Structure formats: C-alpha cells, structure tokens
Amino acid sequence: MSYNYLPLDRKWLHFSQIKNLLDFNQHVSITFDAHERILACREYLDRKMAEKDRLFYGINTGFGFLQNVKIDADQIGQLQYNLLVSHACGLGEEVPADIVKLMLMLKIKSLSYGHSGVQIDTVKRLMEMYNHDVLPVIYTQGSLGASGDLAPLSHLSLPLIGLGEVYYQGQKMPSAEALQKLGWTPLQLQSKEGLALINGTQFMSAYGLYCLKKAEHLLAMADMISALSFDAFDCTTEPLREQIHAIRAHAGQINTATTLRKYLSDSAIAARSKDQVQDPYSFRCIPQVHGASKDAFEHVLSVFIREINSVTDNPNIFPDDDLILSGGNFHGQPLAMALDYLSISMSEIANIAERRTYQLISGQRGLPLFLVKNPGLHSGFMIPQYTAAGIVSENKQLCTPASVDSISSSNNQEDHVSMGANAATKCYRVIENVEKVLAIELMSAAQALDFRRPSKSGRDIEHLVAAFREKVSFNEQDRVLHDDMKAAVNFLRNYRIPEDVR
Structure with a gap:
C-alpha cells in the first residue's frame, strides 16, 4: 500500500490505517466519491432553504433551548459564525498535537459521508490545515460529551473563519497570521456549517484512538517485561x-500464556529446577490479569472503530430520502463508557507491574535487598517502587468512572450528558502513567536479572535487556535514579518488538 496519504470517504476506516497515519506522517484527502456526495448534499440543502416557512433545527433556528427562535434568511451566515465564536469556551491544558491531527482527520471523515450539508470549500480547508500542519490550539476542558464536543470542536473550527490560534511552522500564532502566510482567505460559513463542524464526537474519538494506539504497544511490552521479571524472580x-x-x-489469557511461554522457551533460568512450589499472584496470574486487559482492549477498539466510521453531527441530511432529521448521534455515551473501561483495564496493567517490582526488591530468591550491592550504605531501588506505588494510587483515583455522572445544561434541554470528554482526558493520563510504571518494572527487572549472571534468560528477553543497557547501565551504587527512570520511559516508548518475536 502507499504511505503517501490516507483516503477518506464512506469506506470503513481501520485501526491499522490510523496507526499508519501517525507513524508515517501521512497526508489526508477525500476521494472523488466523497467529493460528489458533499456537493450533492449541499445542493439539496440549498434547495430546501429556498422553501419558505420551513424550520430546520440549527439551520434556520437557534440552538439548544433556543431551538424555536426563527432566524431570518439574511442572518443565516451570521448565525453560524456566532455559533463558533460563542461556543469556543475551552480551558485547561492544550490538546497534544497528535490528538489535534486525529481530530481534524476524523472531522473530515465524518463530513465525507455527505450527510452534513457543508460546502466543499470547508472540507478542503480542513484538509489543507491537516496537510500543512496548521494545527488549531484546542483545550482539554469544556466538553460535556453530549451535544458533541462543542467547545473543543469550536476551537478546532475557529481558524476556518480567521479566529483563534494555531501552531504553524513550530510557532504558536493567531490564525489570521497563519492564513496570511499561506495566502488563505477566511471562509464565509453557509447554513448548517457551524453546527456540522462543532456537533460530533471527534474530541473523544481522537483521544480514544490515541490511547488505544499507545495501549496496544504497552500491552505487548507488558508481556515482555513481565517475562523478564518472571525469570529475574526465578519463577x-x-x-x-x-x-x-x-x-x-x-482469548486474552490464552494469548498471554502463549506469549510468555515463547519468551521463556529457551531460557536457562526458566528451565532449571525451583525450590518453591508456587509464586506470588503477580507472577503466577500474569495470563489472567494481562489477558483480561487485552480482552477489554479489543472491546473498546471495536467501539471506537465503529464510531469513527459514523456520522455524528446533527441534524442529519438524507438527500436521497428527501429528509432532514434531528437526532442525537452526537451523544458520547458509547465512548464515555468504553473510555472508562479502557482506563480501568490499563490501570490494572500498572497495578500488577508495581507488585512485581515490589517482589523484586524484597530481598527474596537470592536477590539482594533493594537490588543493590551493600544495601544499607546504598538504598538502591527502594524509592522507584515508591514512585510506582504513588502513580498506581493516582490511577485508581483517575479510574472513578466519568460516565456515571451527568449535569444538565442548556436550560435543561440537554438534560443528560455523557461526560465522555472527561473520560477521554482521564484515560490519557492513565495511559501515560502505565508507561511510567512499566518503565520502573523494566529498570528493576533488568537490574535483578544481572544478579543472576552468568545464567541467561530467553533470546528475546536478552535482546531487550541488551538494548536497554545501551541507555541505562547496571546500578553499582546510589545515583540520581530520576535520570534512569526518564531514560527507561523513553526507551519503553520507542522500543519495537521485532516482527519475528511477535
């Protein structure tokens, strides 16, 4: 396949394509089919707008509780402009660049079905923004995850009309300045366009896809690191x-057990006789715990792939059926619940990893206390476990479900919301924390394995340890372990398990 660009239309978009988009820095483009469907939908909507005395929600009426307020024909463009500027109420941290890019792509994808009524120039401008790395400044707070991700998507859309801020050529600047540099003219929004742009689940979806991409890597690394710990603890x-x-x-349990058997199949340490009858659960139950998280991952992935292959703005336009229907496809409940589930399942990967780390530093199985020569004079790996424990505790707090909450808004018109945006940003923090805890386990297990020398673990595990030792050396005596931990996180983030190992 070509890695030059990702085609966007009504064809099913797969997880592998999402990963390639980010890994290979692809461009995006709508297909001819999508182009024609967008044009046909816009032409249909223009014909309907010419009919007198017909009210269509958000097209020639106000929004939310103001749905019954009729808007005059000469104010339709102003209505859509006002919608974007009034709803750009984000606060908090800035959304990471990769997630902003996913939001842009997913908005283009949703519009490509031809059920949203936007003009083709709007979709083209969104593509130009993506392909020229003109990335809107978006904030993490502001969405209730129900009328769509209103505030984040408003910030995403402001540059279309020359407002807001963007990152361009590595610099943060007013959108108007970036447009001037590129020779782009701000768009004049037509009927329905503002609503099509800011209704939708692209904030939640982009966070979810990013977390799933990272979770997939961490689940694979958790298996390999746990196999290293397995031998380091002489299980x-x-x-x-x-x-x-x-x-x-x-399925996940069987997969994990098979994977660990493969990693340990040629291990001299694993093959030798053991004194103990059983090992602690954090080792003995790796297949059951990791496997449950893998099964959860597969379920959550299926929810998100279905979501990104959907139309989630409102109203929906069906030119072939001569229908404009107002519904609730923007409600984020499926995503909110799935994001909470992903947070819980990935948090458990860190939970059990910290327990293995604790066992490794406990002075059992012939290993020195705190994995250091001359413990007492040296504290060794005592405090990295503290850090891991604190992070695991933080994750437990973050795993309180966001999806069980709802606060009424828009004068009680929007009286049940998903809080999926909060679930999304919490999940992001959980995933980042899991990476840190696994890195601490890797650092501790590599240290423990070196105390088993000259005995060897399996080929794949020894390859991992050798690569890790190029970045973090064996700890002979106390030093600033913050530096080692940061290096371990970076190593884990970038390590790729060879294809013949998987």
Missing part, C-alpha cells in the same frame, strides 16, 4: 502450561 513456568488455559478459554 516456575508451570502456571503457563497450555492445559491450564485451555480450560478457561478467554
């Missing part, structure tokens, strides 16, 4: 035997 492989997992046939 027995009996709990990994195929027969155990065949009689409790959860």
Whole structure:
C-alpha cells in the first residue's frame, strides 16, 4: 500500500490505517466519491432553504433551548459564525498535537459521508490545515460529551473563519497570521456549517484512538517485561502450561500464556529446577490479569472503530430520502463508557507491574535487598517502587468512572450528558502513567536479572535487556535514579518488538 496519504470517504476506516497515519506522517484527502456526495448534499440543502416557512433545527433556528427562535434568511451566515465564536469556551491544558491531527482527520471523515450539508470549500480547508500542519490550539476542558464536543470542536473550527490560534511552522500564532502566510482567505460559513463542524464526537474519538494506539504497544511490552521479571524472580513456568488455559478459554489469557511461554522457551533460568512450589499472584496470574486487559482492549477498539466510521453531527441530511432529521448521534455515551473501561483495564496493567517490582526488591530468591550491592550504605531501588506505588494510587483515583455522572445544561434541554470528554482526558493520563510504571518494572527487572549472571534468560528477553543497557547501565551504587527512570520511559516508548518475536 502507499504511505503517501490516507483516503477518506464512506469506506470503513481501520485501526491499522490510523496507526499508519501517525507513524508515517501521512497526508489526508477525500476521494472523488466523497467529493460528489458533499456537493450533492449541499445542493439539496440549498434547495430546501429556498422553501419558505420551513424550520430546520440549527439551520434556520437557534440552538439548544433556543431551538424555536426563527432566524431570518439574511442572518443565516451570521448565525453560524456566532455559533463558533460563542461556543469556543475551552480551558485547561492544550490538546497534544497528535490528538489535534486525529481530530481534524476524523472531522473530515465524518463530513465525507455527505450527510452534513457543508460546502466543499470547508472540507478542503480542513484538509489543507491537516496537510500543512496548521494545527488549531484546542483545550482539554469544556466538553460535556453530549451535544458533541462543542467547545473543543469550536476551537478546532475557529481558524476556518480567521479566529483563534494555531501552531504553524513550530510557532504558536493567531490564525489570521497563519492564513496570511499561506495566502488563505477566511471562509464565509453557509447554513448548517457551524453546527456540522462543532456537533460530533471527534474530541473523544481522537483521544480514544490515541490511547488505544499507545495501549496496544504497552500491552505487548507488558508481556515482555513481565517475562523478564518472571525469570529475574526465578519463577516456575508451570502456571503457563497450555492445559491450564485451555480450560478457561478467554482469548486474552490464552494469548498471554502463549506469549510468555515463547519468551521463556529457551531460557536457562526458566528451565532449571525451583525450590518453591508456587509464586506470588503477580507472577503466577500474569495470563489472567494481562489477558483480561487485552480482552477489554479489543472491546473498546471495536467501539471506537465503529464510531469513527459514523456520522455524528446533527441534524442529519438524507438527500436521497428527501429528509432532514434531528437526532442525537452526537451523544458520547458509547465512548464515555468504553473510555472508562479502557482506563480501568490499563490501570490494572500498572497495578500488577508495581507488585512485581515490589517482589523484586524484597530481598527474596537470592536477590539482594533493594537490588543493590551493600544495601544499607546504598538504598538502591527502594524509592522507584515508591514512585510506582504513588502513580498506581493516582490511577485508581483517575479510574472513578466519568460516565456515571451527568449535569444538565442548556436550560435543561440537554438534560443528560455523557461526560465522555472527561473520560477521554482521564484515560490519557492513565495511559501515560502505565508507561511510567512499566518503565520502573523494566529498570528493576533488568537490574535483578544481572544478579543472576552468568545464567541467561530467553533470546528475546536478552535482546531487550541488551538494548536497554545501551541507555541505562547496571546500578553499582546510589545515583540520581530520576535520570534512569526518564531514560527507561523513553526507551519503553520507542522500543519495537521485532516482527519475528511477535
């Protein structure tokens, strides 16, 4: 396949395409089919607008509680302009660049179906923004995840009309300045366009896809790091035997046990006889715990792939059926619940990783206390476990579901909301925390394994440790471990398990 650009239309978009978009810095483009459907929908809407005394929500009426206020024909453009500027009420931190790019792409994708009524120039400008890296400044707070992601998508759309701020050529600047540099003229919005732009679930969806992409990598790394810890703690492989997992046939559990057996199949440490009969749950139950998180991941992924292949603005226009229907596809409930589930499932990956780290520093199985020579004079790996424990506790607090909350808005017209945007930003923080805890386990397990020398673990594990040792050396005596931990996080983020290992 070509890695030059991602085609966007009504065809199903797959997770692999999302990952390629970010990994290969692709451009985006609507297809001819999408172009024609957008034109046809706009032409249909223009014909309907010519009919006298017909009210269409958000097209020639006010919004939300103001739905019954009729807007004069000569004020339709002003209505859409006002919508964008009045709803750009974001606060908080700035949304990361990769997530902004996903938001732009997903908005183009949703509009490409031809059910939104936008003019083709609006879609083209969104594509130009994406392909020229003109990235709107968007904020994490402001969406209730129900009327769509109103505030974030308003900030996404402000540059279309020459307002707001963007990052361009590495600099943050007013949108008007970036447009002038590019020779672009601000757009004049037509009927329905403001609503089509800011109704939708693209903020929640973009966060979810980003978290899923990162979670997929962390789940794979968690298996490999746990296999390293397994040998470093000199565990027995009996709990990994195929027969155990065949009689409790959860797919993630079977996958994890198979993966760990593969990593340990050529390990001299794993092959030797053990003194203990059983190991702690954090080792013995790796397949059951990691596997449950993998099964949750697959469910959440299915929800998000279905969502990004949907139209989520309102009203929806159906030219072939001569219908303009007002509904609620912008409500983020499916995403809110899935994001909460992903947070919980990934938090457990960190939870069990911290427990393995704790066991490794405990002075058992022939390992020195706190994994350092001459403990007492040296504190060794005592405090990285503190850090991991604090992060795991933070994750437990973040995993309180956002989706169980609702606060009425718009004068009680919008009386049930999903809070999916909060679920999305919390999930992002959880995923970032999981990465840190796994990095601490990796650092601790590599140190423990070096105390097993000259005995060797499996080929794939030894390859991981050798690569890690190029970035973080064996700890002979106390030093500033913050630097090692930062290096471990960076290593984990960028390490790619070889294809022949997977």
